Amino acid sequence: QVQLQQWGAGLLKPSETLSLTCAVYGGSFSGYYWSWIRQPPGKGLEWIGEINHSGSTNYNPSLKSRVTISVDTSKNQFSLKLSSVTAADTAVYYCARRVVDIVATTRRPSYYFDYWGQGTLVTVSS
Amino acid sequence: EIVLTQSPGTLSLSPGERATLSCRASQSVSSSYLAWYQQKPGQAPRLLIYGASSRATGIPDRFSGSGSGTDFTLTISRLEPEDFAVYYCQQYGSSPQYTFGQGTKLEIK
Numbered sequence: 001q002v003q004l005q006q007w008g009a010g011l012l013k014p015s016e017t018l019s020l021t022c023a024v025y026g027g028s029f030s031g032y033y034w035s036w037i038r039q040p041p042g043k044g045l046e047w048i049g050e051i052n053h054s055g056s057t058n059y060n061p062s063l064k065s066r067v068t069i070s071v072d073t074s075k076n077q078f079s080l081k082l083s084s085v086t087a088a089d090t091a092v093y094y095c096a097r098r099v100v101d102i103v104a105t106t107r108r109p110s111y112y113f114d115y116w117g118q119g120t121l122v123t124v125s126s
Numbered sequence: 127e128i129v130l131t132q133s134p135g136t137l138s139l140s141p142g143e144r145a146t147l148s149c150r151a152s153q154s155v156s157s158s159y160l161a162w163y164q165q166k167p168g169q170a171p172r173l174l175i176y177g178a179s180s181r182a183t184g185i186p187d188r189f190s191g192s193g194s195g196t197d198f199t200l201t202i203s204r205l206e207p208e209d210f211a212v213y214y215c216q217q218y219g220s221s222p223q224y225t226f227g228q229g230t231k232l233e234i235k
Binding site: 101 | 156157158159161163170171172173176177179180182214216218221222223224225226227228229
């Protein structure tokens with residue numbers, strides 16, 4: 001059974017750097033992309049970015065200038081850094097496994113998130 | 127960027143009733159790129175449907191997805207008490223990028 005366990009600082013001041021890490025237990029680490037997704041209190045979900053085992057990354061253009069996602073394959077872990085945080089970055093941050101799968105009925109690839117971490121509330125406040 | 131708009135914002139129904147949730151895309155989306163999630167308070171989202179109509183592992187068959195182009199639907203045939211939650215659609219776009227709808231809250235009437 002795949003499990004994602006995440007941790008990191010929950011209270012930051014404006015202009016500081018958010019840092020979170022997600023450890024993957026069970027299943028293959030190298031066969032997937034690993035994502036970060038956030039959810040402001042009472043709001044919807046926003047994809048931040050993703051990384052694979054070889055370090056190839058994709059970022060949300062709206063956050064790209066402030067985001068760095070890195071991977072440590074020796075520990076099956078990946079990490080998120082978000083610089084220059086403001087109150088607008090207050091959210092629950094989730095790590096998730098992103099899958100590409102072939103849909104049986106269409107024979108076309110599908111992209112979705114099948115396993116998620118427990119979430120970490122990060123609050124930015126002076 | 128493709129924008130997903132979900133409707134209604136809130137749906138009030140009783141257990142045993144049928145729920146129909148809508149997800150409309152601002153431009154055509156390949157059906158294989160559309161997924162649905164369920165989220166309960168204090169929990170991470172749970173994958174329900176991928177490829178617009180394929181149920182994820184362990185998802186009861188009362189959940190079904192359909193649609194193509196810009197209009198997609200999640201249907202829950204007979205609501206169980208544990209189905210009351212917030213539901214999100216999600217699409218994969220080129221770049222790559224992943225976007226979510228704003229959610230539909232399914233509440234007990």
